[in-house]
Amino acid sequence: MKQPPAYLMFDDGDGLYNYCPSPVRVDETTMYVFYCANTIPGIVIDDIYARKGTLTDGRWTFGEKFRVLQPDRLGWDCIHVCDPDVIRGEFRYRGETYSWMMVYLGCDIHHCYHNQIGVAFAKEIEGPYVKYDLNPIVGYDELFHWGAGQACVLSLDGKGKFRMLYSQTVHEYERRYLGTRTFWRDFDLSDADRPAVGEEVAMHEGGIVNRGGSGEVAVFNPTIAWDRERDLYYLSREGTPFDRTRSPDFIAPYTQVCVISRSDFEKNEGGWKTVRDFGPEDTGFERNHNAGIVKDAYGRLPDPNVLPVAITVSELKDQDFLWTYRIYCRELALNGDVRG
Amino acid sequence: MSRIYALQAPRLAAAAARMKADVNFLGAVGPETALWLEDNHVFPRDVWSDGSVTEKRLQRLYHRLFPGDWLFMDGTLPGHLASKASDYARDSGARVVIGLRAGTTAAAIGDAADILVHEPGAAWTGNPGAIVKVGPGDNLEAWVGTLAICLMNGLDLERAEPLCRRAAAFSDLPWYDEIAYAQSAKEDSPTS
Numbered sequence: 001m002k003q004p005p006a007y008l009m010f011d012d013g014d015g016l017y018n019y020c021p022s023p024v025r026v027d028e029t030t031m032y033v034f035y036c037a038n039t040i041p042g043i044v045i046d047d048i049y050a051r052k053g054t055l056t057d058g059r060w061t062f063g064e065k066f067r068v069l070q071p072d073r074l075g076w077d078c079i080h081v082c083d084p085d086v087i088r089g090e091f092r093y094r095g096e097t098y099s100w101m102m103v104y105l106g107c108d109i110h111h112c113y114h115n116q117i118g119v120a121f122a123k124e125i126e127g128p129y130v131k132y133d134l135n136p137i138v139g140y141d142e143l144f145h146w147g148a149g150q151a152c153v154l155s156l157d158g159k160g161k162f163r164m165l166y167s168q169t170v171h172e173y174e175r176r177y178l179g180t181r182t183f184w185r186d187f188d189l190s191d192a193d194r195p196a197v198g199e200e201v202a203m204h205e206g207g208i209v210n211r212g213g214s215g216e217v218a219v220f221n222p223t224i225a226w227d228r229e230r231d232l233y234y235l236s237r238e239g240t241p242f243d244r245t246r247s248p249d250f251i252a253p254y255t256q257v258c259v260i261s262r263s264d265f266e267k268n269e270g271g272w273k274t275v276r277d278f279g280p281e282d283t284g285f286e287r288n289h290n291a292g293i294v295k296d297a298y299g300r301l302p303d304p305n306v307l308p309v310a311i312t313v314s315e316l317k318d319q320d321f322l323w324t325y326r327i328y329c330r331e332l333a334l335n336g337d338v339r340g
Numbered sequence: 341m342s343r344i345y346a347l348q349a350p351r352l353a354a355a356a357a358r359m360k361a362d363v364n365f366l367g368a369v370g371p372e373t374a375l376w377l378e379d380n381h382v383f384p385r386d387v388w389s390d391g392s393v394t395e396k397r398l399q400r401l402y403h404r405l406f407p408g409d410w411l412f413m414d415g416t417l418p419g420h421l422a423s424k425a426s427d428y429a430r431d432s433g434a435r436v437v438i439g440l441r442a443g444t445t446a447a448a449i450g451d452a453a454d455i456l457v458h459e460p461g462a463a464w465t466g467n468p469g470a471i472v473k474v475g476p477g478d479n480l481e482a483w484v485g486t487l488a489i490c491l492m493n494g495l496d497l498e499r500a501e502p503l504c505r506r507a508a509a510f511s512d513l514p515w516y517d518e519i520a521y522a523q524s525a526k527e528d529s530p531t532s
Contacts, residue, residue: 039520039521040503040519040520042490042493042494042495042499043489043490043493043495043520044341044493045360045516045520067521070517070521071360071516073358073515073516073517074379074380074381078360078381079360108381109362110341110362110492111341111362
């Protein structure tokens with residue numbers, strides 16, 4: 001049987017899950033992967049960990065994990081912290097200047113409710129990360145909705161201005177509709193003591209189609225990378241619809257990457273094109289979810305000819321599938337005619 | 341993932357909440373205790389500031405329990421109320437954990453307890469499903485509170501015990517970070 005092209009980036013112990021990677025390539029041969037994992041085997045409390053990787057003979061190999069963020073004892077992020085994304089910049093905060101910013105999801109209730117988005121700053125990419133005292137930077141009021149989270153960011157000026165995409169619950173009570181979609185907004189945390197927060201935009205989904213073309217499209221859990229050379233945005237999302245016939249039935253069978261020109265993205269009237277649906281043929285697993293496009297420190301695609309994606313996989317199991325969540329790496333050669 | 345209900349056992353509730361369990365409290369407590377519970381991230385579901393738990397008030401528990409949930413008590417409720425609460429748990433498919441301090445007697449509910457954790461010198465009647473005796477000087481509430489987060493995650497008693505013992509060594513009620521990260525401290529240093 002032919003070996004799938006993706007490979008395991010790093011493994012972990014029994015009773016531990018790894019997912020939601022944010023891979024940040026800092027130079028030609030060095031990459032950090034920030035990701036979500038539990039600390040006590042068998043106990044589902046999310047912390048944010050990281051590993052430093054080195055490129056050797058075309059493959060990334062990673063060192064030991066280290067914890068970079070944990071839930072507080074009390075407050076808005078006292079149960080889980082997860083879904084990290086990290087960019088470089090220049091952020092002044094409480095008299096200090098920080099070179100790195102992490103966005104993350106925090107929550108104060110179990111069972112996937114009341115998620116909100118926070119930021120933390122660090123002087124070195126490995127940390128320590130200092131949580132922002134104006135968190136949550138994207139709040140959500142309803143306690144028993146999923147909320148806002150799964151944020152990803154790209155730098156707009158190499159300093160404190162950045163664009164954030166995130167998932168957020170949408171609720172239309174008359175129709176009994178409760179769903180999740182992607183929103184975006186711009187921020188300026190150059191002076192984080194006086195933050196500038198842009199207006200929220202519901203991201204236009206025009207052009208996005210499901211694998212096979214059927215089923216309702218839902219766009220959530222975005223990660224983004226900017227190809228500066230061609231001025232394109234690459235977006236990863238959970239592939240919909242989910243396969244409800246096999247367990248786990250609440251995570252995506254495939255990860256989709258779409259592309260759009262930056263100008264079309266900003267016009268917000270659609271124009272997305274599918275680049276690739278990453279599925280079992282890529283990883284060998286029937287669940288391919290919670291992915292992260294590999295980007296550089298500023299959220300840009302490191303090489304416009306290659307699309308590297310870190311994908312979380314899961315085995316099909318009725319129980320204990322959580323402990324099979326592992327992160328795989330897949331690199332796709334982009335042909336020259338990819339245009340938004 | 342199941343839910344935890346603590347009935348008239350505020351210290352067990354706080355101990356479990358400090359370990360990040362989803363803890364829902366029912367009981368009659370004064371305003372100071374009610375505030376302390378909220379400060380420890382316990383969710384007050386049915387809290388009475390006057391009088392005590394009665395049979396009628398206990399009926400609030402009946403609709404809250406679902407199959408797989410866990411009801412925690414500490415043996416301070418009068419026997420007939422504890423018995424009734426255990427019956428409600430049984431009827432709902434929930435299970436019962438009782439933490440007994442030394443000198444406490446839990447009459448009539450031993451049979452209803454799936455797990456009974458006790459200090460030396462506690463007494464009960466009936467036959468609990470499993471019995472754990474903590475060591476002299478161990479923090480009973482910390483032990484049981486840590487058990488709550490383990491049970492919520494589907495761990496059995498055998499897998500939970502090492503973690504519970506670690507928590508029980510604390511004189512005050514420990515927080516999750518004091519238990520979780522102590523074991524992994526060596527793993528947490530960045531490598532170059």
